[in-house]
Structure formats: structure tokens, C-alpha cells
Amino acid sequence: MSTDEPAQPAPPAPQTAPAKPRGVRSWASRIFSARTLEASLLPIAFVLLIAAFGHARPDTFFQWSNFTTIFGLNAVQLVLAMSLLVPLTNGDLDLSVAEISGLTSVLVAWLNVNHHWALGPSILAGLGCGLACGTLNGWIIVHFDVNPFIITLATGSIFSGIAFWLPNQLTVAGISTKLTDWTVIHHFLSIPVDFWYGVAIMLLMWYLLTFTAFGQRALFVGQSRQVARLSGFRVGSIRFSAFVLAGLIASISGIINDGVLGSATPGSGNLLLSVYAAVFLGMTTIQPGRFNAIGTGVAVFFLAVGVNGMNLLGAQTYVQSLFYGAILVVAVVASRLINRRRAASAARAAT
Amino acid sequence: MVPALEAKNLAKSFGAFRALGGVDVTIGAGEVVALLGENGSGKSTLVKILSGYHEPEPGGELRLNGVGVPLPVPLNRAREVGLAFVYQDLGLAGDLQVVENLFVGHRATRGLGSAAPINWHAERKRARQIFEHYGVDLDPSAQVGRLRPTSQALLAIVRAAEELREYRQQNEERGGVLILDEPTVFLPEHEKVFLFDLVRRVTDVGPGVLFVSHDMSAVREIAHRAAVLRDGEKVGDVVVEDVSDADLIELVSGHRLDRAAIERATGQGSDTDVGVSGDVVLAAKDLRGGRVRGMTFAVHAGEILGIAGLLGSGGDDLPYVLFGDVAGSSGEVTVGDWSGDVSGLTPSKSIKLGVSLVPADRQQQGVVPDLQVSLNMLSLSLRSFMRGGFLRLDKLLATANERAVTYDVRPPDASLNLAALSGGNQQKVVLARWLERSPTVMLLHEPTQGVDVATRQQIYELMRTRAAEGAAILWVTTDFDELATMAHRILLCAGGRIAGAMGPPYSRDRITSEVYSTTARGAGEATVAA
Numbered sequence: 115m116s117t118d119e120p121a122q123p124a125p126p127a128p129q130t131a132p133a134k135p136r137g138v139r140s141w142a143s144r145i146f147s148a149r150t151l152e153a154s155l156l157p158i159a160f161v162l163l164i165a166a167f168g169h170a171r172p173d174t175f176f177q178w179s180n181f182t183t184i185f186g187l188n189a190v191q192l193v194l195a196m197s198l199l200v201p202l203t204n205g206d207l208d209l210s211v212a213e214i215s216g217l218t219s220v221l222v223a224w225l226n227v228n229h230h231w232a233l234g235p236s237i238l239a240g241l242g243c244g245l246a247c248g249t250l251n252g253w254i255i256v257h258f259d260v261n262p263f264i265i266t267l268a269t270g271s272i273f274s275g276i277a278f279w280l281p282n283q284l285t286v287a288g289i290s291t292k293l294t295d296w297t298v299i300h301h302f303l304s305i306p307v308d309f310w311y312g313v314a315i316m317l318l319m320w321y322l323l324t325f326t327a328f329g330q331r332a333l334f335v336g337q338s339r340q341v342a343r344l345s346g347f348r349v350g351s352i353r354f355s356a357f358v359l360a361g362l363i364a365s366i367s368g369i370i371n372d373g374v375l376g377s378a379t380p381g382s383g384n385l386l387l388s389v390y391a392a393v394f395l396g397m398t399t400i401q402p403g404r405f406n407a408i409g410t411g412v413a414v415f416f417l418a419v420g421v422n423g424m425n426l427l428g429a430q431t432y433v434q435s436l437f438y439g440a441i442l443v444v445a446v447v448a449s450r451l452i453n454r455r456r457a458a459s460a461a462r463a464a465t
Numbered sequence: 466m467v468p469a470l471e472a473k474n475l476a477k478s479f480g481a482f483r484a485l486g487g488v489d490v491t492i493g494a495g496e497v498v499a500l501l502g503e504n505g506s507g508k509s510t511l512v513k514i515l516s517g518y519h520e521p522e523p524g525g526e527l528r529l530n531g532v533g534v535p536l537p538v539p540l541n542r543a544r545e546v547g548l549a550f551v552y553q554d555l556g557l558a559g560d561l562q563v564v565e566n567l568f569v570g571h572r573a574t575r576g577l578g579s580a581a582p583i584n585w586h587a588e589r590k591r592a593r594q595i596f597e598h599y600g601v602d603l604d605p606s607a608q609v610g611r612l613r614p615t616s617q618a619l620l621a622i623v624r625a626a627e628e629l630r631e632y633r634q635q636n637e638e639r640g641g642v643l644i645l646d647e648p649t650v651f652l653p654e655h656e657k658v659f660l661f662d663l664v665r666r667v668t669d670v671g672p673g674v675l676f677v678s679h680d681m682s683a684v685r686e687i688a689h690r691a692a693v694l695r696d697g698e699k700v701g702d703v704v705v706e707d708v709s710d711a712d713l714i715e716l717v718s719g720h721r722l723d724r725a726a727i728e729r730a731t732g733q734g735s736d737t738d739v740g741v742s743g744d745v746v747l748a749a750k751d752l753r754g755g756r757v758r759g760m761t762f763a764v765h766a767g768e769i770l771g772i773a774g775l776l777g778s779g780g781d782d783l784p785y786v787l788f789g790d791v792a793g794s795s796g797e798v799t800v801g802d803w804s805g806d807v808s809g810l811t812p813s814k815s816i817k818l819g820v821s822l823v824p825a826d827r828q829q830q831g832v833v834p835d836l837q838v839s840l841n842m843l844s845l846s847l848r849s850f851m852r853g854g855f856l857r858l859d860k861l862l863a864t865a866n867e868r869a870v871t872y873d874v875r876p877p878d879a880s881l882n883l884a885a886l887s888g889g890n891q892q893k894v895v896l897a898r899w900l901e902r903s904p905t906v907m908l909l910h911e912p913t914q915g916v917d918v919a920t921r922q923q924i925y926e927l928m929r930t931r932a933a934e935g936a937a938i939l940w941v942t943t944d945f946d947e948l949a950t951m952a953h954r955i956l957l958c959a960g961g962r963i964a965g966a967m968g969p970p971y972s973r974d975r976i977t978s979e980v981y982s983t984t985a986r987g988a989g990e991a992t993v994a995a
Contacts, residue, residue, distance in 0.1 A: 325855045327847035334844060337833040344790065344822060344830055345844050346813035457835070457884065 152452060156399035156409070160416045167423035174426050178304070186298045186306030188418040190215070190371045193312050195389040195396075195410050196319045197363035200356040202393060202405045203323060205336035206255070206262040208357060210270035211364040212386035214247045217277040218368030223286035223378035226293075233290045240369050241362060247273055248361020252354035262357075277380040287377035297373025308370050313411070315363065320407035332356065333404075387438045392417055394445035403452050417441060467531035469494050469547075469673035470642045476522040477510050484510040485521075486697040492642055492673035497664065499684040499705070500677045501717050502694035503977050504943040508677055511694070512646055515675075516543060516550055530640025544570070547632045547640045549625035553647040553776075555617055559610030564592045566609050567624050599623050599666050601659075615656040618648055619663055626667045633671065641672035649683050650777030651756075654960075661687045679775040681710050681985040695719055710985055718977035743767050746937035747787070747800055747820075747906045752807060754794025755782030758961025764906070764937040769928065771952025772941040773980050779961035780941050781825070784908035787939070788815050788822045801905055816845065818906075821899035825911035827888070831895045834884035838874065839865035841883045842894050846901050872897045873923060889920030896927055907931065907938045913947060925951060945976040959984045 323329035396410030517538035592605035629641035693701035743765035774780035789810025824830035865879030
């Protein structure tokens with residue numbers, strides 16, 4: 115044996131320092147905490163953005179009609195962004211939602227115009243199409259346990275192909291004006307009704323994610339499939355239903371798009387990047403660090419106002435690409451930094 | 466002759482806990498030294514000091530091939546000082562080919578070297594020569610994941626031996642130590658001979674081997690000397706030929722054997738030896754799945770049944786098999802009024818039947834650190850917080866705060882993220898989650914792992930109370946002190962089977978010696994049978 119001299123006296127009895135219960139935080143410290151500041155960054159940026167454009171173009175930007183246009187035209191983005199929330203909370207990427215939306219647009223228009231279906235059945239068929247697309251995604255991904263990223267990239271291409279094929283690559287114009295009436299013509303509180311559809315779906319998603327067991331289970335699935343499974347959650351069916359729901363909501367955005375444009379053009383939408391930018395940007399506000407419906411709603415209109423203001427300043431359309439891309443990078447990096455800072459402060463608290 | 470490895474006075478403490486108390490180890494050239502000791506004896510700490518993972522306390526010294534090595538051992542440079550490790554998980558990439566795994570060490574190049582062409586034909590040829598040299602039958606083009614576990618272990622050892630050969634080429638054909646950390650636990654008994662042959666070939670040319678194992682028959686087969694650790698101290702350094710199995714077990718367990726009693730206890734497995742009463746709440750008949758290879762037993766209401774076994778004995782898979790979480794399981798299971806094949810169980814069904822599972826791997830399987838304490842604690846009871854279609858998060862939080870006080874979770878603020886809690890407090894949250902369901906069966910796997918002493922006592926108290934309320938508790942752990950404290954009855958587990966039962970009085974020493982004896986006896990039988 116070693117001739118280790120006992121340099122230290124016998125170690126004291128193992129101690130467990132009782133953790134100090136946290137004092138009640140004052141209201142002031144709550145309001146000015148890093149967390150609140152973090153959560154208000156996007157709204158602050160939003161206000162600054164509006165102020166800046168208002169200053170630059172007071173005559174055109176600061177018109178109520180300009181705002182109703184922004185609200186009315188971006189309901190499609192708002193609804194489509196909502197479709198992503200549940201899969202993303204589950205930890206699954208769905209890259210096919212924009213194509214599901216596009217396919218539904220074309221299908222509804224094609225049935226209504228080329229096949230003289232009434233508007234009601236056409237819309238029902240469109241919703242059915244969204245459900246079917248989502249079901250296909252969910253079934254392949256869950257049943258064969260394959261990577262959703264690559265599968266939805268592939269199915270998205272399929273959906274897009276069908277959208278071109280149905281109307282023989284042509285724009286389908288002349289959709290029943292009733293649809294347009296009930297999206298952008300009729301107003302409620304001076305704002306086109308399609309905006310309110312989007313708000314309704316946003317509130318529904320907020321409810322679903324925050325106030326139901328379904329939403330809370332999705333959080334577990336997204337954070338740790340193993341924990342969720344051993345907690346008795348049916349991980350497969352939770353993920354499956356998320357894809358189905360995503361398909362359904364995406365198809366609603368496609369139908370709204372028909373109403374807004376009065377026609378459907380295959381492959382016209384370049385929506386995917388803007389809705390991903392919105393969802394990740396939304397993650398930095400309201401409930402920072404989580405995919406959340408209200409934050410996403412705020413982010414959709416932040417992006418929309420940004421694009422609108424740049425158009426009024428005379429920017430070319432390619433600026434949109436730059437803007438969406440840059441915002442997505444910033445949003446993803448910001449939400450990562452938020453989470454990392456949280457983890458670090460949690461680790462400090464644990465020791 | 467310079468020893469291949471000479472370690473002096475290696476010591477390591479974690480807080481007040483002295484994991485290793487100044488240990489000396491010497492390994493001669495071409496010598497196989499077995500490192501023996503039960504869980505928590507300091508074996509892993511010693512290996513982790515050698516690998517550079519732990520920094521030993523000042524005053525330690527390490528010489529390899531006569532050359533002093535700075536402590537802590539520089540991380541990722543073990544190869545350059547003449548150390549090669551094979552861990553139990555082998556560190557192979559299962560989707561890649563044998564040859565790709567074998568030469569992975571050569572790929573750690575920088576700069577333009579990374580763009581140099583690889584001649585796969587020559588590499589495969591070289592691999593074949595290497596395998597021939599070591600007398601190993603492996604196809605360089607085979608996919609590693611499809612090889613038998615034994616072949617995978619051989620590949621991992623050959624790869625480590627090659628690293629040593631390269632080291633020896635640069636050091637006048639001297640030195641080099643191969644460290645094998647529990648390489649045999651998951652291998653079939655009759656295939657271990659291949660591994661022993663390979664180790665002999667490696668040592669024939671000069672390197673020394675440190676063989677960390679629980680496996681007495683393997684130690685006897687290939688080790689020249691055995692160093693035995695107990696509670697962080699070296700309690701024995703013996704020449705294997707000169708001692709009996711019983712001597713070794715006595716050294717490991719620190720328990721003077723009543724040899725006749727051991728013979729009797731390990732004579733024939735039957736769990737009716739010890740008196741038990743109460744209704745059977747959980748029973749299994751010829752249960753199989755994972756490393757469980759045919760277990761039959763019953764747990765009664767109010768009983769804490771301890772499962773004692775070494776790593777790889779099957780005990781560590783048992784809770785998961787019973788919970789319905791291991792694919793391909795079979796055997797008849799009775800849980801309360803339900804009875805049927807275990808393949809009909811899923812975690813959600815088990816939970817409905819009143820079964821709870823506390824997994825050993827808390828971070829991966831037990832909790833979600835990034836969610837609040839309240840959600841982690843009440844994730845199974847979300848429905849009961851629905852009011853008029855809304856999940857009442859305020860009520861959820863209020864209840865969680867109450868429970869946090871009940872179960873002494875500190876800090877008692879359920880709105881915190883779980884990551885803010887210490888390991889012991891996290892475990893209390895896990896237990897609170899399950900106790901909320903008033904389970905009739907609790908499957909516990911290492912329930913106090915990484916938990917401080919005070920919390921440990923609280924957990925014991927919670928489980929005693931739950932048992933007194935009529936729950937059947939299956940307690941699987943390698944902490945034999947804990948089993949001695951908690952179990953009403955103990956089954957010994959080896960080779961995937963129940964190999965015996967123990968009656969009271971229980972002590973860590975007795976459990977350790979019986980477990981080792983049982984395992985050694987089981988290994989002997991299996992070898993004969995093969």
C-alpha cells in the first residue's frame with residue numbers, strides 16, 4: 115500500500131446545504147428582469163419599425179387603408195405559420211406545408227372553375243386534401259421512423275408536382291367571387307375578415323399548445339422522446355396527429371389565398387421561408403424559448419410591415435428574399451442564445 | 466526490466482467522498498493485471514484518472530515505460546504516452562465497415578493531410594494482415610453493426626493493440642498498456658475464449674494489460690496478478706495462481722465467507738426459501754427480453770424485493786421489460802388483476818395498471834430539464850387539471866408547489882426549470898410524479914444514483930411508506946448497502962436468470978460475496994454446457 119500521509123483530518127460528515135428558497139421577487143425586478151426584456155425585444159423593434167416607416171413615408175404608410183391591406187393580405191402567412199407550431203413543438207420539421215397550401219389553392223380553384231363544382235364542396239375537398247397530405251406525411255414518418263426533414267422535403271415536391279399537373283401548369287382564374295367576398299371584401303371592425311380567420315386560428319393554437327394536455331405532452335415529446343415514452347405518452351400518435359393538423363391548417367391558408375387572389379397559380383407561393391422566419395422570430399417573444407402562437411402572430415405582421423414599408427420606399431422585390439433570409443438567421447441565432455443563457459442560469463442555480 | 470505502468474499514490478475525492486485513497490498499481494511488460502472491486506470501490510475512478518478524465522490529487526505519480534507522465538494525463542493524448550483503452554461500449558461506429566473502424570485513428574489529420582487520397586484496396590489488405598497477425602477472423606468489408614458482439618469486441622481490442630504497436634515502434638519496442646474496462650460482460654460465456662486468446666497474443670509481444678472486470682472466471686483465465694480495491698483503498702495485490710475464487714471474493718467483499726452457507730445459497734435458485742406473505746401483486750413467468758433470459762419470480766403486496774446482480778446480469782433490463790418498454794419481450798406477467806404476455810404491455814398500459822418505473826438514467830429517461838418542475842412533476846396527471854376545457858396552469862403550479870413542500874423538493878418553487886435543481890431534488894420530483902398516481906407496483910432502477918446522502922434517506926422513507934401502504938416494489942441496484950437496508954427479500958441475478966435467493970440478515974458484504982459466487986458458478990456451468 116501507499117505511504118500516503120494523512121494530510122487532512124477526517125472529512126466532515128457529508129453535508130447537504132439546504133438550498134435557499136427564493137425570495138418573492140418584487141414587481142419592479144420582474145418588469146426589468148432579463149427575461150421580460152428579452153420577451154419585449156420584438157414588440158419594441160416592431161414599434162420602432164412602424165415609427166421609422168411612418169417618419170419616412172407619412173403620407174402612404176400611415177394610412178389606415180395601408181394597414182388593412184397588410185392585415186388582409188397576410189392572413190395566408192399567419193395561418194400557414196400556425197400550421198408549423200405543433201410539429202415544431204414535437205421536434206419535427208415540416209417543410210411541405212407551403213406546398214400543401216399551394217396544392218389546396220390549385221385544387222379548390224380547379225374544381226370550382228374547371229369542373230364547375232360549387233364553392234362549398236370545393237372547399238371541403240381542399241380541406242380533405244390538406245388532411246390527406248398531412249396524413250401521408252405523418253404515416254410515413256411515424257410508421258417507418260424516418261427523418262421528417264427529408265420526407266417532407268420529398269412529399270412537398272410531390273404535392274407541388276400535383277399542383278402543376280392538375281391545371282396543366284396554367285393559372286386557374288375566375289373562382290367564385292363569393293370566396294373573395296368572404297375573405298377580403300367583407301370587413302369586420304374595418305379589417306378584412308380573413309385576418310379574423312387567422313386570429314381565430316392563432317387563438318386556437320394558443321389554446322391548444324398552452325391550455326390542453328395535448329400541448330403539454332407535445333412539449334415533452336419535443337424535449338425528450340424517451341421521457342415521453344416512459345411517461346406513457348403515445349409518442350407516435352402525438353407526432354402523427356401533429357402532421358395531420360399541420361396539413362389541415364396549411365390547406366386553410368391555401369383556401370384563403372384563393373380568396374385573396376381570386377385565382378390560383380401553381381408554384382406561385384414562396385411562403386416557406388417567410389413562415390419559418392415568423393415562427394422562429396415568434397420564439398423570441400411572448401413565451402421566449404418556446405414555439406408560441408401569439409409570438410408567431412406578432413412576428414408575421416412584423417415581417418409584413420417590414421416588407422410593406424420597404425416596398426413603399428421603392429425597394430425591389432428581391433429585397434424580400436434578403437429580408438426573410440436575414441431575419442430567419444437572426445431569429446434562429448437569437449432563440450439559441452436565449453436557450454443557452456437560460457441553461458447557464460439554470461446550471462448556476464443548481465450549484 | 467522497466468514496468469509498463471507504474472502508478473503511485475493516485476488519489477481522488479469528490480467533495481467529502483474519498484473515491485480513491487492513494488493507490489499504487491504496477492503492471493510489468495507482458496503482464497495482465499486484473500483490477501477487481503465492487504461498484505463504488507474506486508475502479509472506475511482509477512481508470513478515469515488514467516484516461517485523463519479525472520485529475521488526481523497532488524502527490525500522485527504515473528510512469529509509463531519508465532517515463533513520467535504529467536498529471537492529469539493530457540486528454541486525447543493517451544495514445545502518445547502508450548495507453549490504449551477498450552471500454553465496455555467498445556467505441557465502434559456500427560454503420561461503418563470493419564476497415565473504416567480499424568483505421569479511424571489514422572484519419573485524425575489536419576490541413577491538407579485530410580485531402581490525401583485513401584487507397585481502400587491497400588487498407589483492406591493491411592487490415593487482413595493485421596487480423597491474421599492477431600489470429601482474428603474478421604472481414605474488413607463487413608459492416609460492424611452486423612457482427613456478433615464477440616467479433617465487435619475483438620475488433621475493438623485489435624484496434625487498441627495496433628495503437629500500442631505503433632507506440633512501441635517509436636519507443637524501441639518497449640512499453641504500452643492496454644486497458645480493458647469490463648470487456649466481457651455482454652459476451653456469451655463460450656465465446657470469451659476468443660477474447661482471451663487475443664489478449665494473450667497482445668501480451669506475448671510485450672504490452673501490459675489492465676483488465677477491469679467483475680468476471681472471476683475471466684480473471685482466473687488470463688490475469689497473472691489481481692489488484693483488489695475496496696472503498697477506494699487497495700486491499701489486496703495477489704498472484705492469481707496462488708489464490709482460490711473464494712479468497713478473491715473475500716477480498717472484494719471484505720466478508721469472511723461461511724463457505725458452506727455460500728454453497729447452500731447458490732446450490733439451487735428458488736425464491737420460496739424466505740418467508741413472504743401478502744397477495745401476489747406482480748409476477749413473472751419465464752420472462753425474456755433484452756438481457757433477461759428467463760426469469761420467474763413474484764412480488765407481494767407490501768414487499769420490497771431486491772434484485773442483486775453484476776453489470777450485464779440481466780437485472781438492469783428487468784424493470785424495463787416488465788414495464789413493456791423492451792421490444793421482443795416474452796413471458797407471462799401478472800400485474801394486479803391483469804394477466805397476460807408481456808408483449809401486450811406498453812408503458813401507457815402499464816401506467817394504467819398502476820405500475821411506475823423510476824429509470825436509472827435520470828437525464829435521458831426520467832426528466833426534461835428544460836421544462837418547469839411543475840410540468841415534470843405532474844406530467845402524468847395533466848387531465849385532472851382540466852377545468853371547462855382549459856388546462857389550469859395556475860392550479861397545476863399550486864399543486865406542484867404543495868407537493869414540492871410535501872416531498873421536500875428544494876427550492877420549493879415549482880415554476881423553476883427542473884435543471885435548476887440538484888440531482889437529489891430532481892429524483893424527488895420523479896418520485897413525486899409517480900407517487901401522485903398511488904402506484905401498486907413500483908419498478909426502481911438505481912433510484913438513488915447521483916443522490917446525496919440526506920435525500921437518499923428521504924427516498925428510503927418514501928418507499929418504505931409506499932410499501933407499508935400495500936405497494937409491491939422491485940428494487941434493482943448495484944448499491945448493495947442500499948439493498949441490505951431496504952429489501953425484504955433478495956434475488957440473485959446472473960446470466961439473465963434468477964440464480965438464487967438470499968435470506969436475512971443482509972449486509973453489503975454478504976450480498977457482494979453471494980453475488981460474486983453466484984456469478985462465478987453460473988459462468989462455470991455455462992462454459993461446461995458449451
